[in-house]
Amino acid sequence: MFGILNNKGQKIKGTVVLMPKNVLDFNAITSVGKGGVINTAGNIIGGVTGIVGGVVDTATAFLGRNVSMQLISATKTDANGKGLVGKETFLSKHLPQLPTLGARQDAFSVFFEYDANFGIPGAFYIRNYTQAEFFLVSVTLEDIPNRESVQFICNSWVYNFKSYKKDRIFFTNDTYLPSQTPAPLNHYREEELQTLRGDGTGERKEADRVYDYDIYNDLGNPDGGDALVRPVLGGSSTYPYPRRVRSGRKPTRKDPKSEKPGVIYVPRDENFGHLKSSDFLMYGIKSLSQNVIPLFKSVIFDLNFTPNEFDSFDEVRGLFEGGIKLPTDILSQISPLPALKEIFRTDGEQVLKFPPPHVIKVSKSAWMTDEEFGREMVAGVNPNVIRLLQEFPPKSTLDTTVYGDQNSTITKEHLATNLGDITVEEALNGKKLFLLDYHDAFMPYLERININAKAYATRTILFLKDDGTLKPIAIELSLPHSNGVQYGSESKVFLPADEGVESTIWLLAKAHVIVNDSCYHQLISHWLNTHAVVEPFIIATNRHLSVLHPINKLLFPHFRDTININGLARQSLINAGGIIEQTFLPGPNSVEISSIVYRDWVFTDQALPADLIKRYFLTTIWTIYIKIRSNFIIIIDNKLSA
Structure with missing residues (x-):
């Protein structure tokens, strides 16, 4: 709504929607009722009666000169070629609860002085003069000449203005490639990116929004004793690893390359x-x-x-x-x-x-069958490690000068008895033999793992039956050579059996495969390949692609929460003495194993069809696709003919 102000110009009405900290900030404090709260360090503190009941009335908290805004023009420039910046104005009255707002969202009106020489707003500065941060949801400007409204979806925390080197800025929902950005906004677009990049120095604070790179040097705690020492991951060929968000904490006393444990920094938004x-x-x-x-x-x-x-x-x-x-x-x-x-x-x-599990609802022993084992390998959590068996016997990629001969000891005679009427050569040529290979991932660590456990490195040969199911037909369990892993491995091959002692041994062999599979899934397929490797892409996106960039908007929903979850994981899950080391077979070697596997990680291999080609599945998948497509066309043709 606009009106006349002393005949000098008009006013643009804005609606600002925000939420106060004490409603939303469950990451800083999580209510546990009368007994106390859990803070971000996981400790029980204080006695409180609850958060929502103690919320200060927002209409009172934000009345007066507490939050100010300045519009920035997207069409008019000042003498320096930057978009014109309007006069500072403050939030006005608190509006009644709007029916479209979520719980505890509050709306405030704001009025901006305006004249025709200002042009169309494309951004705004905002200053918070209160001591408590708030979550800015959106800002909507109404009745702008030549444009009915301008909307800003913000979804960002705004702290006291002294927390920032530059005033907080927000842009409209419009998207522009850098070359297409309205000239008056170019300076502000680049300035915001510089803010997000930071300068690579200092310890990050809670209010910061800086995306900077660092290595995984905060998983261990050398000052806490030898049992908590862990290698630094990343920045070396010995222990390569994806980058994480830099927090800049001080180094430990015993190892200047390691960072002291403490609050995990996560960019505020x-x-x-x-x-x-x-x-x-x-x-x-x-x-x-x-x-x-x-x-x-x-x-x-x-x-x-x-x-x-x-x-x-x-x-x-x-x-x-x-x-x-x-x-x-x-x-x-x-x-x-x-x-x-x-x-x-x-x-x-x-x-x-x-x-x-559903399988034992039907029969308590159903999980023990070879059919169920094969089904779980495909329908379970980690099927993308199965690959077509291309060479026989399977060969190791481990360095022979360090690990000796680690090639498989499975022979054609081992397989022949479970292939039915076809030979091993026919099965290989017919693409009916598949490999589940965890040998090279675990073998380098078995000597350390088996100090407190009993584990094997496993290879499993799976046979594709005529009904389309996979059946295990040979399992190889390997240990480091008794004289040392540098002399190779000592392996035994186990075959399917239905009766007697052999059936029990076969069941135990399958159990060792499942242990390898479960640990590999959590440490590599899950943590490494879907959490750790994504974080540097999130950092790079925020450092180089403005919120105005269409690719930023495209990627944002896929990145959401990842850095937050990864930070919590470094603090509680994958850290020295954390839940992963306490419950997973590799123990203190868990994350180090994922580093060794990361040596062979190639970005371009991760997407389709590259992944299928690498595992030799493309021919099979392509055949299925052609059949489905052909059947679909036939059905459509029949419908059209009718």
Whole structure:
């Protein structure tokens, strides 16, 4: 709405939608009721009665000269060629709750002085003069000459103006390639990118929005003792790794290359603060690792002479049928933590009871079959490591000068008995043999892993049956040579069996494959390939592609929350002594293994069809595609003919 102001010009009306910190910032403080709260360090602090009930009335908090804005023209320039900057104006009255707003969103009106020489607004500066940050949702300008309205979708935290070297700026929702950006906005576009790049110095603060690169030098804690020392990942050919967001913390005393543990820096707008299940899951995992697991260990040790292993399948089934009952004193320590209520029951009955898998609902022994093993390899979480067997026997890529002969000892005679009426050559030529190979990933670490465990490096040959299912027909379990891994490996090959001792040994061989598969999935397919490798792309996007760039807008939904989750993972999951090292077979070697596998990671191999070509699946997939397409065309033709 516009009006006349002393005959000097008009006024543009704006509507500003925002949310105060104490409604949204669950990443800084998570309510746990009367007992206290969990802060970002995972500690229980204070006694509070809840967040929402203590919210200061926003209409009061933001009245007066507390938040100001200045419009920036997208069509008119000043003497320096930059877009004209309008007069500073402050938020006006608090508007009634609008029906389109979410819970605890507040709307405020603002009026900008305007004349025809200003042109069309394309951006605005905003200053927060209060001590508390707020979440700016959107700004809408109405009744602009030659344009009905201009909208800004902001979704960003705004701190006190003294927290920034440059005033916070927001651009309209329009998209422009750099060469197409309206000339008056070019300076502001580049200035905002420079702010996001930072200068590579200093320790990052909570209000910062800087995207800078660093190596993984914060997983260990050398000052905490030798048990917490971990190699620095990234920046070397020995331990290559993707980059992470730089936090700039001080180095540890014992190792200047390692960064001291502490609060994980996340660029503020990556740490949205909205109540998300991922946040609660991470807080729950953190509390689990710091508080609950030690308690479990003490209880299980008192009740079981082999606390680190299951004594029977009945104990495993008990997790699905009865759960674990915990003593009252442990339950009392869990009960104040709502973040854990999704994981534990706190009524003393069936704690840690898991939903039974569908396969054992039908039959408790169905999971033991070769058919189910093959189905899970394809339908499970990690099928993209299966590849067509191109050469026989399978060969290792490990350096023979370091690891000796690591080639497979599987022979054609091992396979022949389970191929039916065809020969090994016919199966190879007919593309019916597939390989699930974890040998090279685990072999270099088995000597260290087996100090406290008993593991093998595995290779599995799978046969494609006429019904389209895969069946395991040979499993090779390998250990480092008894004289040292430099002399190669000592391997045994196991074949399918249905009866007697051989069937039990075959079942154990499959179990070792599943352990390799599970660890590889979590450490490499999941953490490395879908979390760690994406972070440098997010950093690069924010450093080089403005929010006005169409590619930035295209990528943003796919990047959301990743840096936040990765930061929490470095703090609680993959760090020295974290939940991964406590629960996964490789233990302290877990993330280091993913670094070694990363040596062979190639960006261009990740997408289709390159991945299928690399694993020799393209011919099969292409054939299926042609059949589907042909059938579809036939169906359409029939419908059109009718």
